[in-house]
Amino acid sequence: MVDTSDEWITERTGIKERRIADSSISTSDIALEASKKAIKDAGIKASEISMIIVGTITGDMPMPATACLLQKKLGIKDIPAFDINAACSGFLYGISIADGFIKSKSCKYILVVGAEMLSRFTDWKDRTTCVIFGDGAGAALLTGHNGKDGILSTHIHADGNFSDLIKIPAGGSQKPTSELTVRERMHFIKMKGNETFKIAVKTLGSLVEDTLKHNGITAQQLSLLIPHQANKRIISAVAERLGISEDKIMMNIEKYGNTSAASVPIALDEAVRSGRIKPKDYILLEAFGAGLTWASALIRW
Numbered sequence: 116m117v118d119t120s121d122e123w124i125t126e127r128t129g130i131k132e133r134r135i136a137d138s139s140i141s142t143s144d145i146a147l148e149a150s151k152k153a154i155k156d157a158g159i160k161a162s163e164i165s166m167i168i169v170g171t172i173t174g175d176m177p178m179p180a181t182a183c184l185l186q187k188k189l190g191i192k193d194i195p196a197f198d199i200n201a202a203c204s205g206f207l208y209g210i211s212i213a214d215g216f217i218k219s220k221s222c223k224y225i226l227v228v229g230a231e232m233l234s235r236f237t238d239w240k241d242r243t244t245c246v247i248f249g250d251g252a253g254a255a256l257l258t259g260h261n262g263k264d265g266i267l268s269t270h271i272h273a274d275g276n277f278s279d280l281i282k283i284p285a286g287g288s289q290k291p292t293s294e295l296t297v298r299e300r301m302h303f304i305k306m307k308g309n310e311t312f313k314i315a316v317k318t319l320g321s322l323v324e325d326t327l328k329h330n331g332i333t334a335q336q337l338s339l340l341i342p343h344q345a346n347k348r349i350i351s352a353v354a355e356r357l358g359i360s361e362d363k364i365m366m367n368i369e370k371y372g373n374t375s376a377a378s379v380p381i382a383l384d385e386a387v388r389s390g391r392i393k394p395k396d397y398i399l400l401e402a403f404g405a406g407l408t409w410a411s412a413l414i415r416w
């Protein structure tokens with residue numbers, strides 16, 4: 116479709132495969148599949164959930180929120196449900212909000228989902244973006260307990276001065292959909308990749324350092340770093356800056372590409388299911404995306 120090569124994609128991003136959803140399904144459908152698994156693993160009934168938060172920039176439609184569509188598909192009602200538009204940081208923004216509601220004892224069970232169908236917003240004629248993004252969903256069920264372990268801290272940030280770096284320019288109030296916006300392919304993701312790359316490496320390095328410092332632990336005490344899977348080189352550069360060895364980094368970008376808000380929960384799920392996380396381990400989750408936004412969470416499992 117475009118002038119590229121497997122060699123370029125592998126070397127520059129680490130991506131070998133991606134998942135592209137069938138046209139008959141939408142973001143809330145894959146959010147539902149992930150949610151059902153999380154609810155089953157948590158051993159609760161959907162009706163016990165007190166809040167639904169969905170991190171997504173590729174919802175089923177501009178409104179209503181995909182979280183409300185998911186709520187309907189789960190067959191539950193009368194609880195708050197809303198989306199978070201924080202791009203790749205959406206799941207961790209959701210975790211941070213859920214953590215606050217749980218710790219204040221306002222909610223017992225909160226479903227946090229990261230779900231994206233980036234393929235629907237990818238310009239398959241733009242080689243700078245069409246080789247990167249994939250579809251996917253991941254979900255987590257959060258609840259409180261009396262012990263000291265669990266989510267130790269969350270950190271969420273944004274800097275709108277960099278809002279031009281990654282965007283879908285049309286389809287909003289600034290540039291409503293018109294023949295012109297469609298013709299000019301303005302409903303697709305535009306990204307200044309290289310500029311974003313440099314800011315990501317710098318920002319994520321500081322973010323991880325600050326998160327560790329906040330909790331009084333060192334990088335060496337971490338059992339696993341679960342980064343947003345945007346680019347293998349970003350992940351490796353951050354790990355190198357922090358002196359974290361490759362075996363302590365969860366990496367699955369080669370299978371899924373960049374799935375934005377879904378990448379952290381998918382990686383977390385794979386880490387849990389493959390036995391890479393044990394009780395009492397320190398796990399650090401981090402992400403960076405359009406906005407610009409960035410976020411982290413330190414968990415004692």
Ligand code: ACO
Nearest residue numbers: 119123127202203242243246308309311312345346404405
């Ligand atoms: N195939 C072949 N060549 C390509 C391709 C491609 N698919 N894409 C770009 N090139 C070329 C460019 O034209 C350029 O050529 P030139 O040197 O002749 O001008 C060369 O490759 C290098 O281009 P760069 O843009 O400098 O490539 P870079 O090494 O920066 O890699 C990438 C590009 C993979 C996009 C990288 O910058 C990146 O991963 N950026 C960060 C993305 C990110 O973290 N986004 C945040 C989350 S996404 C979200 O929020 C939705």
